[in-house]
Amino acid sequence: MADNGKGTLKKSGADNVKSFRGKYRINTNIDFRLSPTAKRIVYIFLAALFIIVLVHQTYLRVKPQTQLNTQSAVIRQIYASVDVPAFVVRRESVLPASGGTTVVPCVENGGKVSIGDAVADIYVSEAAASSASKLSSLETLLKYYEGIENVESANLVSDIGIYNSAVLDSLLSLKKSILTGNLSVLEELGYKFSENLTKRQIIVGKSVDVSADAAAVTAQIEQIKSATGIKSTVTADKSGNFVNTLDGYEGLGSFDEIKKMTYGDVESLLNSQPSATGTSSVGKLITSFVWYAVCNVPEKEAIKLAVGNTVTVTVDGYGRGDIRFKVYAKNENANGYVTLILSNNELNEDLALLRKINIKIHTEEYAGYEIDRKALRTVDGEVGVYVQLGNVVRFKKVDIVYSDDSLVLSKKKEGESGYVCLYDEVIIEGTDLYDGKIID
Numbered sequence: 001m002a003d004n005g006k007g008t009l010k011k012s013g014a015d016n017v018k019s020f021r022g023k024y025r026i027n028t029n030i031d032f033r034l035s036p037t038a039k040r041i042v043y044i045f046l047a048a049l050f051i052i053v054l055v056h057q058t059y060l061r062v063k064p065q066t067q068l069n070t071q072s073a074v075i076r077q078i079y080a081s082v083d084v085p086a087f088v089v090r091r092e093s094v095l096p097a098s099g100g101t102t103v104v105p106c107v108e109n110g111g112k113v114s115i116g117d118a119v120a121d122i123y124v125s126e127a128a129a130s131s132a133s134k135l136s137s138l139e140t141l142l143k144y145y146e147g148i149e150n151v152e153s154a155n156l157v158s159d160i161g162i163y164n165s166a167v168l169d170s171l172l173s174l175k176k177s178i179l180t181g182n183l184s185v186l187e188e189l190g191y192k193f194s195e196n197l198t199k200r201q202i203i204v205g206k207s208v209d210v211s212a213d214a215a216a217v218t219a220q221i222e223q224i225k226s227a228t229g230i231k232s233t234v235t236a237d238k239s240g241n242f243v244n245t246l247d248g249y250e251g252l253g254s255f256d257e258i259k260k261m262t263y264g265d266v267e268s269l270l271n272s273q274p275s276a277t278g279t280s281s282v283g284k285l286i287t288s289f290v291w292y293a294v295c296n297v298p299e300k301e302a303i304k305l306a307v308g309n310t311v312t313v314t315v316d317g318y319g320r321g322d323i324r325f326k327v328y329a330k331n332e333n334a335n336g337y338v339t340l341i342l343s344n345n346e347l348n349e350d351l352a353l354l355r356k357i358n359i360k361i362h363t364e365e366y367a368g369y370e371i372d373r374k375a376l377r378t379v380d381g382e383v384g385v386y387v388q389l390g391n392v393v394r395f396k397k398v399d400i401v402y403s404d405d406s407l408v409l410s411k412k413k414e415g416e417s418g419y420v421c422l423y424d425e426v427i428i429e430g431t432d433l434y435d436g437k438i439i440d
Contacts, residue, residue, distance in 0.1 A: 068439065069429040070388055073420050076370040078402055078409060079312065079362035080304075086295035086342075087269040088354045089253035091288035094246065094281050095234055097122055102129040103282045105244040106233075110349035113236040113285070120234045120244070120282035131224050132231070137187060138221050144191045145214035148198050163200035170196050240287040243352050248274025250284060258292050258341055263333040266294050270356065286352060293325065293342045293359065302330060302338035304363040313342065314360040320350060322362075366402035368409030369420050375428045376408065379435070386433045388425040393437040396420045 097103055102123045107113055123129040170193040177186050198208050236242065253261075253269055293313075297305075305311060305327050312322050325342035332338055340361075344351075375385045376398070384397040397419050398410035413419040420426065427433065 068388055068427050070425040070427050071372055071375070073369040073371060073387075073410075073422060073424040073426050075367060075412070075422070076409060078366045080364040080366075081314075081360045081362045082297060082301040083358065083360050084295045084297055085270050086293045086357050086359045087253065087266065088291060088293050088357065089255055089258055089269075090286050090291040091255045092250045093238060093240070093285045093287055094250055095119065095236075095283055095285060097234065097280055097282045098232060102126050103244075104129050104133065105242075105283065107242045107244075108349070109244050110241055110347065110352040112240070113242050114239050115236055117236045118233050119236050119242045119285075122232045122234065122282070124231075128231075135221060135224055138217055138224070140187065140191065142214060142217045142221065144195065145210045145217065147195065148208060148210050149214065160200065160203055163196060163203055166196040167193070167200055234282045236285060238285055238287045240285040241347055241352060242283060242285055244283040245353075246277040246281060246284060247353070247355050248277050249355050253294070255288070255292075258294070259329045260331070261294050261329075261339050261341060262331060263296050263335060263337050263339050266296050266339055269294065286347065289347065290343055290345050291347070291351075292328065293344070293354075293357070295340050295342075295359065295361075296333070296337045297340045297361065299332075299336050299338050301361075301363055302340060305330065305340065305361070311342070312362040312365070314362070315354065316358040316360075318350060318354070318357075320348070323351075366409050368401050368411045369398075369422065369424075371398060371408050371410055371420065371426055372428045373403070373405070373407055375426050377433075385420060386427040386430065386435075387420070388427055388439065391439040393427070393433055393435065393439065395435040396424065 097120075102125060104121045104123065106118045106120055113119055121129075121132070123132060170189065174186070174189045174193055177183065177189055201208055249272065252272055253265075307327050307330055309327050310324055311327060313325050314322050323344065323346075325344050327340070328343040329341040330338050331341075342361075371385060377384060377386060377395070379395050382395075382397050383400070384395055386393050387396050388394075398408065399413060399419065400408045401411045402409040410420050412422075
C-alpha cells in the first residue's frame with residue numbers, strides 16, 4: 001500500500017464497509033417469515049376480504065330492481081248499446097215464372113239490372129237446364145278460338161319481351177286465383193293465358209291452327225241447343241237489384257207508409273209467418289235503393305238517438321261488419337217504447353237477404369286512451385296516473401270520458417301538456433311512486 005505521509009496505509013473501500021458493519025452491528029439479511037399466529041391472522045383477513053367482495057358483487061347482480069307493471073296507452077272505442085229484434089222492409093216486386101219447371105238465374109244474387117235485362121231462363125226439365133248450362137262456357141271457348149284465328153303476326157308488336165311478360169302475368173293471375181279460392185274467374189284467366197301464349201308462338205314464327213277445335217266446339221253448341229227443349233226468358237220490368245229467392249215476407253210492411261209505423265205494426269211484422277213461395281216465380285226485384293229496419297226501443301234508450309243522426313248497428317249473423325243506418329223517424333208510444341225506423345241505401349247479396357234480424361244499436365260511442373282502473377291516482381286534487389318515461393316516473397292527468405269496473409277512457413288532449421299521451425307506459429302497479437322518482 002502507498003504511504004500517505006503519516007506512516008499509515010490507506011484502507012480500501014471494502015475494508016471500510018466491513019469495519020463499519022462490525023462497529024455498528026448492522027445485519028442486512030432481512031427475514032420476512034411470519035409466525036404461525038401471524039399467518040393465521042393474515043389468512044383470516046384475506047378470506048374475510050374475499051367474502052366481502054364476493055357478497056357485494058353478488059348483491060349487485062341480484063339486487064331487487066323496482067318492478068313496475070305497465071300498459072301502453074292506446075285508443076279504444078266503446079259503445080253503449082241496446083239489443084232489439086227488427087224487421088226489414090223493402091220495395092219489392094215478385095217476378096213470375098212461366099213456360100217450364102226449371103229456373104236458371106242469369107244474374108248473380110243481389111246484382112243490378114235494368115229494364116229489359118234477362119234475369120232468368122226457364123227450361124222444361126232439369127236435364128235440359130243442365131245441358132244448357134254448358135253453353136256459356138262453350139260459347140266463351142268458341143269466341144277464344146275465333147279470336148286466335150283472327151290474330152296475324154302483322155298485327156303484333158315485334159318485341160317478344162312484351163309477350164313473355166304477358167304470359168308470366170297471366171300465369172301469376174291464375175296462381176293467385178287458385179290460392180285465394182276465387183275460382184269464378186278461373187276459366188276466363190285460363191283463356192287469357194292461352195291467348196297470350198298463342199300470340200308469343202305467332203311472334204316467333206310458329207303456326208297456330210285452331211280451326212278444327214273451333215269446328216268441334218260449334219258442333220257441340222248446336223247439339224245442345226237442339227236438345228234443350230223449350231226455353232223462355234224472364235226479363236226485368238223495372239230497374240233494381242235481382243234476388244233469385246223468395247222468403248215469404250214479400251209485401252209485408254207498407255213501404256210508402258213506413259214513417260207512420262207504430263209499436264203494434266212492428267210487433268205484427270215480428271210475429272208474422274212467411275207465406276208459401278212455391279215455384280211460380282223466378283225471384284224478385286228490389287226496386288228502391290233505400291230500405292228500412294223497423295224496431296221498438298225502450299224510451300230511455302231512444303232518447304239518445306236523434307232523427308237525422310247516423311248510428312252504428314251490429315246485425316247478428318251478418319259477416320261483413322257493422323252497418324251504418326240513419327235514424328229516419330221516431331214514433332212515440334204510450335207503453336214506454338219508441339218505434340224506431342232506420343234507413344240504409346247500401347245493398348249487397350247478404351243485405352238483400354236480411355228480413356227478421358236481431359240487432360245491437362250503439363246508442364253512445366266513447367273514444368279515448370284505455371287505462372286500467374287500478375292505475376288511477378289522486379295527487380294534489382288531480383286525478384291521473386304515473387307513467388314511466390325512460391327510468392323516470394312522471395305523473396300525468398287524465399280526462400275521463402268513460403268508466404266501468406275495470407277500465408277508464410281518457411279523452412285525447414291534443415296540444416295540452418300534462419295529460420296522458422298515445423303509447424305512454426302507464427304504471428298499473430307499483431309502490432312508493434312519486435313524480436320525478438328515478439327507477440333503479
